[in-house]
Amino acid sequence: MNAFIAFFKKEMMESIRTYKFYILAVVFVLFGFMNPIIAKVMPDLLGSLLPDGMTITLSEPTALDAWGQFYKNGSQMGIVILVVMFSGIMANEFAKGTLVNILTKGMARPTVIFSKLAAASIQWTISYLLCIVITYGYTAYFWTMAGVENLFISLLGLWIFGELMISFVILGGILFRSLYGSLLFTGGLVVAMTILSIFPQTSSFNPVTLSTMNLALLTSGYEVSKFLSASLVTIVGMIISIFASVVVFNKKQI
Amino acid sequence: MDILQIDGISKQFGTNKVIDRLSFSVKEGSIFGFIGQNGAGKTTTMKMILGLLKIDQGEIKVCGEKVTYGQNKTNQMIGYLPDVPEFYNYMKPKEYLKLCGEITGIPRTELDNKISELLNLVGLIGANKKIGGFSRGMKQRLGIAQALLNEPKLLICDEPTSALDPIGRKEILDILERVKGKTTVIFSTHILSDVERICDEIAVLHDGKVALTGTIAQLKARHSQEGLQIEFLTLNDREHFLNCISTFEKINQIKETKMGLTLFSEEIHLLQAKVFECIMAEHILPTKIEVLEPSIEHLFMEVVK
Numbered sequence: 001m002n003a004f005i006a007f008f009k010k011e012m013m014e015s016i017r018t019y020k021f022y023i024l025a026v027v028f029v030l031f032g033f034m035n036p037i038i039a040k041v042m043p044d045l046l047g048s049l050l051p052d053g054m055t056i057t058l059s060e061p062t063a064l065d066a067w068g069q070f071y072k073n074g075s076q077m078g079i080v081i082l083v084v085m086f087s088g089i090m091a092n093e094f095a096k097g098t099l100v101n102i103l104t105k106g107m108a109r110p111t112v113i114f115s116k117l118a119a120a121s122i123q124w125t126i127s128y129l130l131c132i133v134i135t136y137g138y139t140a141y142f143w144t145m146a147g148v149e150n151l152f153i154s155l156l157g158l159w160i161f162g163e164l165m166i167s168f169v170i171l172g173g174i175l176f177r178s179l180y181g182s183l184l185f186t187g188g189l190v191v192a193m194t195i196l197s198i199f200p201q202t203s204s205f206n207p208v209t210l211s212t213m214n215l216a217l218l219t220s221g222y223e224v225s226k227f228l229s230a231s232l233v234t235i236v237g238m239i240i241s242i243f244a245s246v247v248v249f250n251k252k253q254i
Numbered sequence: 255m256d257i258l259q260i261d262g263i264s265k266q267f268g269t270n271k272v273i274d275r276l277s278f279s280v281k282e283g284s285i286f287g288f289i290g291q292n293g294a295g296k297t298t299t300m301k302m303i304l305g306l307l308k309i310d311q312g313e314i315k316v317c318g319e320k321v322t323y324g325q326n327k328t329n330q331m332i333g334y335l336p337d338v339p340e341f342y343n344y345m346k347p348k349e350y351l352k353l354c355g356e357i358t359g360i361p362r363t364e365l366d367n368k369i370s371e372l373l374n375l376v377g378l379i380g381a382n383k384k385i386g387g388f389s390r391g392m393k394q395r396l397g398i399a400q401a402l403l404n405e406p407k408l409l410i411c412d413e414p415t416s417a418l419d420p421i422g423r424k425e426i427l428d429i430l431e432r433v434k435g436k437t438t439v440i441f442s443t444h445i446l447s448d449v450e451r452i453c454d455e456i457a458v459l460h461d462g463k464v465a466l467t468g469t470i471a472q473l474k475a476r477h478s479q480e481g482l483q484i485e486f487l488t489l490n491d492r493e494h495f496l497n498c499i500s501t502f503e504k505i506n507q508i509k510e511t512k513m514g515l516t517l518f519s520e521e522i523h524l525l526q527a528k529v530f531e532c533i534m535a536e537h538i539l540p541t542k543i544e545v546l547e548p549s550i551e552h553l554f555m556e557v558v559k
Contacts, residue, residue, distance in 0.1 A: 002356055002357075002359055003356070003357045003359070005356070006353055006356030006357050007353075007357065009353075010342070010345075010353050013344070013345070013349075014342065014344060017344035017345075018344055096340050097336065097338070097340040098340045098341065098342060100306070100334070100336050100339075100340070101334070101336070101339065101340070101341070101354065101397075101400055102354075102357060103306065103326060103329070104304050104306070104326070104329050104332065104333075104334040105326075105329065105330075105354055105357045105358050105400075105403075105404065106326045106327070106329045106330040106357070106358060106404075107326065107357045108326065109324065109326075250324045251324065253301075253306065253307050253308060254301075254306045254307075
């Protein structure tokens with residue numbers, strides 16, 4: 001446990017001193033502000049761009065538009081930045097050989113993985129929460145939350161998806177020992193899941209549902225039970241990924 | 255007591271057999287020099303001792319306990335300094351040693367004292383900047399500090415002096431000499447003067463096996479073919495001298511150098527007498543006469559040839 005805490009602190013220090021955590025948090029805070037504000041000003045913005053004498057009628061923006069922005073930004077740029085920020089979490093240790101000193105101190109290999117997972121998860125959770133709180137605050141201020149259903153489950157879904165990405169990045173780093181390997185591994189799996197999602201019948205067990213069906217869930221355009229089963233599959237996938245990381249890492253020659 | 259026992263280990267990378275049934279042991283409290291050319295398998299052997307590489311065959315025991323690959327139990331008795339130690343660049347030396355100490359489970363009350371003591375030993379007590387800005391010598395010294403942190407019974411250093419300037423090298427060797435007695439040191443190198451300076455015992459690794467082992471005095475005695483080096487003013491002198499000395503039958507070997515000769519014999523005193531005889535007889539004034547003691551370098555060359 002001491003080793004876990006010590007290495008967890010080291011991971012947090014690394015993220016702070018190499019600005020990774022700041023970048024992640026700042027991006028998500030910016031998203032937090034942008035989501036409701038863009039939804040609010042979008043009709044005026046479009047209107048001002050139209051030539052004189054031309055009018056289009058846009059419906060008044062609602063809270064759903066703000067959450068629409070939230071999921072668009074969060075599931076695309078947000079996840080990409082999350083993956084890029086943590087792509088080196090294992091790969092850099094291999095590439096630089098920094099683990100040699102640590103492991104020869106008698107640190108158990110699985111502890112390395114668990115403490116890295118914990119540190120990355122905490123940073124993801126804090127950034128994501130900041131984004132939610134800010135978006136929620138402004139959205140509630142501009143509009144009402146009436147008509148927004150299943151918000152908690154929908155938000156939780158994207159968070160779980162982020163956690164899955166972190167576990168993929170760690171496994172990819174262990175398998176390929178390089179930044180590119182880690183990125184391509186994670187990217188490849190996401191592409192595979194996205195291709196799978198072309199077939200609607202797969203959506204109830206496809207993790208990618210957690211990052212694409214969020215808005216539909218808010219208007220009850222997607223069934224909660226399907227979303228929950230996809231969540232369950234994602235959690236199982238994450239556990240498998242972590243287990244594989246531990247097994248492969250134990251066998252890795254350093 | 256033997257602190258490290260290596261018993262018939264082999265290691266193969268693809269079709270390349272790096273270590274071939276290697277066996278040797280290291281006594282407690284000594285400084286053990288592990289010598290070999292680049293690529294002889296020194297680092298591979300060390301990594302196997304640390305359980306970082308899988309052993310294909312044979313076994314390694316540290317303090318009587320068997321090393322198992324991937325598990326790091328025996329490592330708690332070992333301190334390791336890699337050839338190029340890598341640290342987290344964003345940390346300061348104290349922070350890094352603190353991390354290492356916490357991982358090894360050194361009680362917090364002792365840790366701070368221990369860290370200052372070690373930083374003092376390696377001369378980094380005043381270096382309160384991030385490791386990213388350290389020179390190679392400083393990193394090497396910090397590497398020794400981290401290796402000594404858990405008071406290991408065995409300190410393994412992989413070419414600790416190879417990339418350093420003469421001052422840096424001297425500092426590292428001094429530190430190693432200072433920790434002798436508290437801990438057993440194994441260090442690999444191909445700088446033979448370092449070996450002669452501080453090692454009690456050596457093993458020369460060649461073709462994946464120990465080609466030569468023993469204390470330095472033993473080895474020198476065993477390979478006691480001594481030589482005599484003579485240099486002349488002119489090549490003509492050399493010619494005359496050669497004519498005279500070649501009648502002496504106790505010479506094993508004559509080597510021509512640029513302006514002189516190197517003579518080898520098992521009876522160096524007789525050889526010396528004969529040499530002076532020839533010099534007198536031929537009226538030659540040599541510029542230099544030197545008895546060559548068997549050096550580790552000679553032994554190494556003989557083995558590796």
